[in-house]
Amino acid sequence: MKITALEEYGLRCLVAIAKSGEQGQLSISEIAEMEGLSIPYTSKLLSILGKAKLLDAVRGRSGGFSLARPAENINLMEITMALAGPLMDSNHCEKYTGLLDECVHLDNCSVYNVYSGLAGYVTEYLQSTTLADMIDESITGRLQRMKI
Amino acid sequence: MKITALEEYGLRCLVAIAKSGEQGQLSISEIAEMEGLSIPYTSKLLSILGKAKLLDAVRGRSGGFSLARPAENINLMEITMALAGPLMDSNHCEKYTGLLDECVHLDNCSVYNVYSGLAGYVTEYLQSTTLADMIDESITGRLQRMKI
DNA sequence: AATAATCTTTACAAAGTTGTAAAGTTTTAG
DNA sequence: CTAAAACTTTACAACTTTGTAAAGATTATT
Numbered sequence: 001m002k003i004t005a006l007e008e009y010g011l012r013c014l015v016a017i018a019k020s021g022e023q024g025q026l027s028i029s030e031i032a033e034m035e036g037l038s039i040p041y042t043s044k045l046l047s048i049l050g051k052a053k054l055l056d057a058v059r060g061r062s063g064g065f066s067l068a069r070p071a072e073n074i075n076l077m078e079i080t081m082a083l084a085g086p087l088m089d090s091n092h093c094e095k096y097t098g099l100l101d102e103c104v105h106l107d108n109c110s111v112y113n114v115y116s117g118l119a120g121y122v123t124e125y126l127q128s129t130t131l132a133d134m135i136d137e138s139i140t141g142r143l144q145r146m147k148i
Numbered sequence: 149m150k151i152t153a154l155e156e157y158g159l160r161c162l163v164a165i166a167k168s169g170e171q172g173q174l175s176i177s178e179i180a181e182m183e184g185l186s187i188p189y190t191s192k193l194l195s196i197l198g199k200a201k202l203l204d205a206v207r208g209r210s211g212g213f214s215l216a217r218p219a220e221n222i223n224l225m226e227i228t229m230a231l232a233g234p235l236m237d238s239n240h241c242e243k244y245t246g247l248l249d250e251c252v253h254l255d256n257c258s259v260y261n262v263y264s265g266l267a268g269y270v271t272e273y274l275q276s277t278t279l280a281d282m283i284d285e286s287i288t289g290r291l292q293r294m295k296i
Numbered sequence: 297a298a299t300a301a302t303c304t305t306t307a308c309a310a311a312g313t314t315g316t317a318a319a320g321t322t323t324t325a326g
Numbered sequence: 327c328t329a330a331a332a333c334t335t336t337a338c339a340a341c342t343t344t345g346t347a348a349a350g351a352t353t354a355t356t
Contacts, residue, residue, distance in 0.1 A: 036248035060323025100184035110282045134258045207303045208353025
């Protein structure tokens with residue numbers, strides 16, 4: 001279980017845009033500059049977030065990206081799903097890669113059960129944290145100790 | 149954030165050994181057979197778990213693997229650490245891969261804070277679940293709804 | 297002592313992820 | 327209506343993870 005690069009850097013870009021204010025808009029090159037990322041990579045990150053409808057993209061000369069919804073209304077679970085997908089495939093037990101036709105535990109899989117419980121737990125945490133929470137200076141330092 | 153293949157299949161092997169009883173011992177080929185995995189792959193998984201001191205390995209003709217400690221005393225956090233390492237590198241903010249010499253958020257990183265909080269949360273869940281819980285038929289089906 | 301069963305280590309091909317590069321499309325300013 | 331600024335798409339090299347393969351080391355049995 002690892003946090004992926006897309007998740008980390010994609011979230012940074014969202015935070016940067018959220019920090020630019022209610023109707024704030026930033027271009028790829030502005031964000032790349034602010035976050036110290038390359039323009040092509042920033043471009044890829046924002047493109048993913050745009051397709052996931054978390055960002056609105058405006059093309060052309062005065063274009064850029066802005067939040068598709070208010071920061072209070074975008075939670076980390078949506079962001080994580082857009083950038084990395086679910087913790088475990090929903091059809092986990094069918095996607096077994098071993099030698100047999102299907103997993104021997106299909107009927108009662110304790111591994112699936114425990115990871116499924118964990119996934120629910122993680123989801124609770126991520127859903128309860130919004131972009132607005134992340135740019136709120138008064139609580140940002142405490143997020144690491146927060147227990148929802 | 150994805151559960152890795154090593155985590156999943158490694159945990160399965162541990163559960164299989166735990167199910168074999170208190171002083172139970174299983175060979176690589178037995179476990180491979182039981183779980184429907186190839187012998188080389190099973191071999192790799194068990195080798196990792198042995199190096200992490202979660203399993204004792206006995207070589208030679210009547211050899212095999214057994215739990216290094218009672219199942220009640222091996223929790224999922226240790227297993228996850230052995231098979232996948234931490235959710236986020238401890239020196240996360242130093243390992244930034246962007247264009248600059250160092251991350252622009254080194255002093256106050258909301259992304260780090262929030263993932264750090266999540267990591268603590270996940271750790272709680274994993275530490276509170278043991279191999280013994282996973283082979284206990286009476287609760288295994290309920291693990292997925294358990295909130296610690 | 298020889299042998300067979302078993303764990304151990306190293307090497308490697310296939311697949312997926314990360315980050316870069318370049319060419320294409322849209323829009324606004326002048 | 328042209329050109330510059332900006333988003334979009336596709337391709338690809340480098341790296342990591344996944345799973346396989348083969349040769350080596352250890353021990354119980356005969």
